[in-house]
Amino acid sequence: MDKQPMPSPDIATGRLTEQELNHNFSDAHPPLSHEQALVEAERCFYCYDAPCIEACPTSIDIPRFIRAIATGNMQGSARTILDSNILGGSCARVCPTEILCEQKCVHNTLEEGRPVRIGQLQRHATDWQMEHGGQPFRRQPETGRRVAIVGAGPAGLACAHRLAMYGHDVVLYDRHAKAGGLNEYGVAAYKLSNDFAQKEVDFLLAIGGISVVGGKTLGVDFSVGDLKRDHDAVFLSIGLTGVRQLEMEGETLDGVQDAVSFIETLRSMSKTDVPVGRRVVVIGGGNTAVDAAVQARRLGAEEVTLVYRRGAENMSATAVEREWAQTNGVTVRLWASPVAIVQEDSALAGVEFARGSLNESGKPVYNADDRFFIPADMVLKAVGQIFCHDPISGEEIAIENGRIMVDAEYRTSMKGVYAGGDCTPGEDLTVAAVRDGRDAAEAINAALSSAA
Template identity: 75%
Template sequence: MTRTLDIVSARLSDVELAINFSDAHPPLTVEQARVEADRCFFCYDAPCIEACPTGIDIPKFIKAIATRNLKGSAKTILESNILGGSCARVCPTEILCEQKCVHNTREEGQPIRIGALQRHATDWQMEHGGQPFTRAPTTGRRIAIIGAGPAGLACAHRLAMQGHNVLLLDAHSQPGGLNEYGVAAYKLADDFAQREIDFLLAIGGITFEGNRKLGENLSLSDLRRDYDAIFLGMGLSGVRAMGIEGEELEGVQDAVAFIETLRSQEKKCVPVGRRVVVIGGGNTAVDAAVQARRLGADEVTLVYRRGHEQMSATPVEREWAQTNGVTIRFWSSPVRMVLEDGALGGVEFSRGTATTNGRVIYDPADTFIVHADMVLKAVGQTFIPDPISGESILVENGRIVVDDTYRTTMEGIYAGGDCTVGEDLTVAAVRDGRNAAEAIHKALSISSVQA
């Protein structure tokens, strides 16, 4: 008789779940924001600006906070990054702008809390000022955007602001992409992702259609016929397989799907194991592990095949996992899923040793088992090119190839975000969408003059 897996929902009460999935990092108070802003040196040629993928004028927006001008602060942020509110919450600022802050070289070694200050200003704008930009007179031009994640949303807003009409299409029923479906719930609490989208769409000129998937009920050739330009911002919809024995067992699932379920349902309805193993070393792995713990799992173990220096999750994320009761084990590669009484019982790992040339050697004779009734795979996401196969769009090394103006190899089609080569960060996707919109606007303006 096959053993029943201990994967159930509602391990915790509604009150406990509400606390566990509330805002992980509460906002600064007005006084805290002013004190923090006053610490800034307002550097000329500030290194923090160079470290921001969207190039926000950080000293300028912080100085505006220090002088009690939150409207001006927010506009400085949003004119560079219309998704500045979510980026303030999810950006790894510790390896971007805050890492470059000159305060790091001073005795106290504490950078300005740039992310928290950015949130302070953008939250004020959303609550008190509304959409700070006005739409230009309509141009009559129509642009289709496939993918309503950060890249697509940023592209849509900038094009709409320039007077173009935009159709935003996505495979999901709601816009938001990664922010809505792929980020830990406690990072974008209180339905912030959708509130920010409502704020963005208030510019006007943007129509959203959900449940539209390229290659199924959406045709690239039809869009090319009916629209003046197309932007592809589909992100990474594929998930890498580990290719090990037992990967198809009940209780083994993709961490991406687990997080999407968490973001799409009431927390009390999401099943979780009593003993959970998460395989991977990125932010998705950390988000899955911490959320499993906060759903009520007794034990959560995150296992990574290399050392902490090689993890794509930042030290801050790693520390966050550990302070939330997640055990992290390094230098361990999965060998197989373990069966116990006909059901998933755990994962067998092979221990690895780092060599002097940076490689890792795993000893097949030196293995150990981490017991689990639930395994979450977070070993990377991939771009699925099938919907554009057969088109004249070049794909190399698993990503769409674009030039420095975000043009693909197919005329009139642009791309950006995670489906192209880049940093795979929300803020980088916003930059790509914004810059592609500027390139599209320029190309359409030139064609109008020539006509």
């Protein structure tokens, strides 16, 4: 192993000026002008039985909203999107459209790599609605029913809006001070710039009938049983709050932290106050790893290396995300598994990795005798998030394979309690969480209506 001496850890704030940081964390993908949107909309074939609709977890009628843009009907376009996905603005910015709707665009068979820019068009329409039309939906007459929602992320917000639309009163509880969930605290700042997550929350809450109670934690400040006693139904959208560990000595050293916490800190503070290392190693292969690596680089880290234990084809981060990391100066190392967090004089010095490959059976193996060392004064762990069941321990809620089990109507095994989003089985995508919240609200409304 080739290991070079390294100076003491160097983690500091203010590596870049405020002007440089503002530039680095501005909108990563600027919006289309109206003229550009018209040109792009006219490329759409408005397919019958469009494959892009099937690829969208919220089943937005994509040809319909694009046709509306092309004919100048911006209000109609936005309404089509928001009918299916009330968080269409944030989903347009954070969805991996390259593996969802845009991957299925028929233009890929005619002009490889040039699908209609569905995500950008969706952003254009929803931004227009938020800027010019406000909340397009109105509440039905009040029903007198109250629903508690735990978790004010995409699933909880989508559920709250749909229930409020039906006239129910909703109380949204969240452990954070602000609503928004991952959109507010867990997504790279340059993806949802200019405080967009909170602007979208305000837009959604404008329907009325929704109260947000921040700084309250399930299992600490109240229980599911408490909520059931005081409400007609409960929806759990508590996400994945646990973080996997490397299970190796040195994880508690200064400079070693999980990437989720790093991103949350960055989203919660002024960029000038966020400390970052000069040499940063990010361990993981998902979108969180990419977001952490790129943001570390944009905070002023001189060297950022993202290390993943298998090949690029196995990374959960899409090819677009991997390319984004590399164009932002992040070095990507594949087929390497961490074997030791290296210390010098009780301080972080770097990470030692074993090189890997596939064996004859197609399984990854790592050679303990073939190692290399990457010096670092900051290590960010992005090796996966897990469901933390402590808040619902003791409740009659079934959990299997680390997720809350629900039926086709999003009902848990506890009567009157529903669940959706990342805490239940399925894809860990913002747009999938929105679908869960929307559809759970429909099930809750049907149950409340039949019981009336």
